Amino acid sequence: MAVEYECCSTNFFIHILIIAFLVIFAGMMSGLTLGLMSMSIVDLEVLAKSGTPKDRRYAAKIMPVVKNQHLLLCTLLICNAAAMEALPIFLDSLVTAWGAVLISVTLILLFGEIIPQSVCSRYGLAIGSTVAPFVRVLVWICFPIAYPISKLLDFLLGYGHVALFRRAELKALVNLHGNEAGKGGELTHDETTIIAGALELTEKTASDAMTPISETFVIDINAKLDRNLMNLVLAKGHSRVPVYYEEQTNIIGLILVKNLLTIHPDDEILVKNVTIRRIPRNFAII
Structure with missing residues (x-):
């Protein structure tokens, strides 16, 4: 198609404004597709309940929009495709056909894909909450087309898939948030150990926490509490030490290190001259 509008005419500037709008609109749809669709319902619920005040406000605005993910996805893709398809039509009135293709591809790639997706992948929560009312309007506009497609996707892929973590995944997630992982986490070593231990509790048995008697640190009741033995007790780091008589399997009590x-x-x-806490041998069964 030949060039219809020359530079500096009224229609020329109108087409320039329309082209700029289409590029910005396509970029917004592309960025929101990545930014909003990358947020699961679980992530938003966590932010809404335990995030910072700003994150809670953002998550509360986004959750109603993201709740129907397939409908949102269809709406954003339809709007993005419409803007990208309309762009060469208006460019064709200003430049030659090959120029329209070259410029449209460059504009869409740079300003409609790379930059918007880079920004929205980093600030998707803030941007998504800001444009949430506008996205709702687009959902209603595209509803006649997007709704049937979203229902088909619900039928084929399932509706409302919630990605919850398994125990092993939660444990790995906790370890990644520990300050020892070097990723900026705030959890201390003791906190990660306690949380990981709680997650493993249902899979543990009493035997898992027991130490074989052959590997247990015990002391003879007739031993002398000299410097060597005292240093050995301190080196073991236990708060209680079993005491045996004659054989190591014959444990008669415990001494408190304190x-x-x-x-x-x-x-x-x-050792027999210090206070030894006896271990009960007989139990009354009621």
Whole structure:
């Protein structure tokens, strides 16, 4: 098609404004497709309940829009496709056919795909909440076309897929949020250990937490609490140490390590002379 409008005429500037609008509109739809569709309902619910005040406000605005994901996806793609298809039509009135194709591809690629998706992938929550009312209007405009397609997708792919984490995935997620992972997490080592232990609790049995008697640190009741033994007790780091008589399998009680604070190693007091907490041997069954 030949060039219809020359530079600096009224129709020329009108077409320029329309082209700019189409590029911006296509870029917005492309960015929102990535920004909004990458947010799951679970992520938004977490932000709405435990995020910062700003994130809670953003999530509350986005959740009604993202709730029907297939309808939103169809709406954004229809609007994006309409803008991209209309762009060469208006460019064709200003430049030659090959120029219209070249310019439209360049504009769409740069300003309609790369830049919008880069921005929305980073600030998708804030941008999505800002344009949420506008997206609702687009949903109603495209409803006659988008709704049947979304229902077909619901039938084929399922409706309202919720991506919840399994226990192993939650444990890995907690470890990634620990400050030892080096990813900027705020959880300390003790916190990650406690949370991971709670997640593993249903899979644990009593035997998993038990230490074989052959590997247990025990001391003889007739041993002397000299400096070597005291240092060994401290090195083990236990709060209680089993005491045996004659054989290591014959455990007769426990001594509290804190009770050893009043004992001087040079006195070499026998273990049997300190307070030993006896282990009950007989139990009354009612």
